[in-house]
Amino acid sequence: MPAKPARLQYDCAKCPGYCCSYPRIEVKDADLRRLAKHFAVPVEEAERKFTRWYESDDGRERILRHHKDEIYGSICRFFDRKARRCTVYTARPAVCRDYPNGATCGYYSFIRFERKHQDNPDFIPLT
DSSP, rough: OOOOOOOOOOOGGGGOGGGGOSSBBBBHHHHHHHHHHHHHHHHHHOOOOOOOOEETEEEEEEEEEEEEEETTTTEEEEEEEETTTESGGGGOOOHHHHSSSSSSSSHHHHHHHHHHHHTTTOOOOOO
16 A cells, blocks of 8 residues: 655745745756746746856756845745745746655744744744
8 A cells, every 4th residue: 555645744825935045946957948838938038037057066057046035135036025925836946846855844843933932923033
């Protein structure tokens, strides 16, 4: 009998977008094609408008561009800073689809703990 999938213990709708503030959100070729289709633009245009190349000792990777954010300083360019939600959810990259790679999210657990102990359901820890 196959194992029962783990019940999710987080709710992205109650998070201010912590994972979207990661400085490197990788965009694979398939992700780029999905974004281009979503916006009905050529892949080359999507790559130029939505991504940039990051160079490190480990090599080169294509990542999503960011824009300024009052909470985290910088956040994914597709993140709606007022609603605190992804604007391309159905076209989001694979790394976003897979996050947090399990049934729990450490940041969500942390923010839920802080909101309870601060007695403030909207509290956002900034440090």
